Amino acid sequence: MLLPDKFREECGVVAIYAHPEAEKLAYLGLHALQHRGQESAGIVSADGERLRAHKAMGLVADIFTEEVLLSLRGTLAIGHTRYSTAGDSALLNAQPIMVQSNKGAIAIAHNGNLVNAIAIRSKLEGQGSIFQTNSDTEVLVHLIALSREHTLPDAIADSLRRVEGAFSLVMISRDRIFAARDPRGFRPLAMGRVPAQPGEKEDTIVFASETCAFDLLGAIYERDVKPGELVIVGPEGVASRFYAPAAPQSSCIFEHVYFSRPDSLVFGRSVDQSRDLMGRQLARESAVDADIVVPVPDSGNTAALGYSAESGIPFRLGLIRNHYIGRTFIEPRQSVRDFGVKLKLNPVRSLLEGQRVILIDDSIVRGTTSRKIVRMMRNAGAKEVHMRISCPPTISSCFYGVDTPSKKQLIAANKTIAEIRDYIGADSLAYLSLEGMKKACGEGEKTTYCSACYTGRYPTALVDVEEIQPVATSR
Ligand code: SF4
Numbered sequence: 001m002l003l004p005d006k007f008r009e010e011c012g013v014v015a016i017y018a019h020p021e022a023e024k025l026a027y028l029g030l031h032a033l034q035h036r037g038q039e040s041a042g043i044v045s046a047d048g049e050r051l052r053a054h055k056a057m058g059l060v061a062d063i064f065t066e067e068v069l070l071s072l073r074g075t076l077a078i079g080h081t082r083y084s085t086a087g088d089s090a091l092l093n094a095q096p097i098m099v100q101s102n103k104g105a106i107a108i109a110h111n112g113n114l115v116n117a118i119a120i121r122s123k124l125e126g127q128g129s130i131f132q133t134n135s136d137t138e139v140l141v142h143l144i145a146l147s148r149e150h151t152l153p154d155a156i157a158d159s160l161r162r163v164e165g166a167f168s169l170v171m172i173s174r175d176r177i178f179a180a181r182d183p184r185g186f187r188p189l190a191m192g193r194v195p196a197q198p199g200e201k202e203d204t205i206v207f208a209s210e211t212c213a214f215d216l217l218g219a220i221y222e223r224d225v226k227p228g229e230l231v232i233v234g235p236e237g238v239a240s241r242f243y244a245p246a247a248p249q250s251s252c253i254f255e256h257v258y259f260s261r262p263d264s265l266v267f268g269r270s271v272d273q274s275r276d277l278m279g280r281q282l283a284r285e286s287a288v289d290a291d292i293v294v295p296v297p298d299s300g301n302t303a304a305l306g307y308s309a310e311s312g313i314p315f316r317l318g319l320i321r322n323h324y325i326g327r328t329f330i331e332p333r334q335s336v337r338d339f340g341v342k343l344k345l346n347p348v349r350s351l352l353e354g355q356r357v358i359l360i361d362d363s364i365v366r367g368t369t370s371r372k373i374v375r376m377m378r379n380a381g382a383k384e385v386h387m388r389i390s391c392p393p394t395i396s397s398c399f400y401g402v403d404t405p406s407k408k409q410l411i412a413a414n415k416t417i418a419e420i421r422d423y424i425g426a427d428s429l430a431y432l433s434l435e436g437m438k439k440a441c442g443e444g445e446k447t448t449y450c451s452a453c454y455t456g457r458y459p460t461a462l463v464d465v466e467e468i469q470p471v472a473t474s475r
């Protein structure tokens with residue numbers, strides 16, 4: 001197993017209302033969101049009468065064959081691609097989660113992490129509820145089923161008020177799609193529309209974690225689902241209600257730093273623009289005399305372009321990424337030094353030889369990968385390696401739907417910047433400032449951000465995390 005030295009993507013969700021091949025649009029949407037989770041994927045469709053589901057471990061393109069998609073024919077669909085952040089990585093926990101309730105059959109797909117799920121679950125289990133999975137999402141299904149409200153929209157709104165934490169979710173019933181975001185808007189969820197084709201009665205309404213999914217579907221981005229909003233799409237049209245009062249916005253800034261695709265709009269803002277501005281700001285904050293700017297591909301590419309443009313130092317693709325790596329790889333018996341990193345990245349010796357290099361990456365988590373990359377650059381002939389990181393030091397774990405190592409494994413939580421520089425073997429090391437990152441991401445323009453993994457100030461209470469004494473609010 002090649003251990004990742006990055007924060008891991010969370011999940012991606014998609015929903016389609018009123019299309020003759022809704023299941024195929026959901027499939028395409030999931031394909032565009034594959035970077036948000038590669039462990040399992042699932043689609044639940046509806047045809048006005050009943051729900052049909054298929055989910056499996058693996059990649060979207062491998063799970064959904066022509067035959068599987070044929071078995072999912074419907075006019076409504078939701079989909080989910082998962083990397084586990086809560087609950088084990090197993091088919092049992094793959095989503096969407098489908099249940100029969102006294103309000104009819106429903107299925108739910110969730111991106112985020114509920115910070116009071118364990119507390120709610122033990123209470124419900126005490127009252128006799130039997131859980132099928134160990135995923136935090138299942139508590140929502142139970143809350144909906146147990147709600148005293150009489151209609152499904154009311155039961156959903158009632159349940160959403162009882163959970164804390166990060167959730168961007170889509171739900172499907174026999175004839176409706178529901179989409180909701182938590183009151184702080186941690187995770188993104190965009191809404192769009194595929195205009196009706198000649199002969200079709202109505203536009204198709206779509207929801208997705210990122211707008212890159214809309215581009216593949218031919219959908220036009222309309223707006224984000226707002227924090228605290230529940231959007232209901234059904235035979236009567238699109239309806240919106242706010243199930244909870246507004247809370248201080250805490251959109252995940254790491255979506256702009258690393259997770260989301262640069263061709264997406266996230267929280268209504270271009271990810272490419274944010275990364276370019278982060279690179280430019282980094283160049284202003286931590287200039288250094290050098291010959292070339294080299295990104296750690298792919299996530300460092302745009303920030304490196306920004307750094308190069310601002311500094312006037314030429315941009316060079318001095319590291320090449322191999323995109324065709326699975327999760328495991330057979331190593332020769334006589335082990336190769338830095339094997340895992342070498343499988344993924346290879347330096348371009350002819351570009352690096354004798355050069356003073358500014359190496360741009362989007363984060364240092366444990367430091368082990370950065371150390372190997374710096375060594376690789378030197379072995380390829382680089383005269384100097386100056387590491388620049390397009391965000392501040394990551395010092396705290398995330399509890400809002402992102403898989404992060406514990407605090408004791410985060411190098412910046414335990415070492416000074418000078419110590420990290422020495423550990424990774426760079427000639428110099430600098431990070432983007434917190435203010436610089438927020439400015440580059442347009443803090444205060446369309447949203448304000450959560451930056452708890454850089455500050456340790458969590459915007460909510462962390463009910464399930466006993467060892468952490470949370471700060472009630474970051475702003
Ligand atoms: Fe995003 Fe970090 Fe906040 Fe988690 S703690 S939601 S990764 S900014």
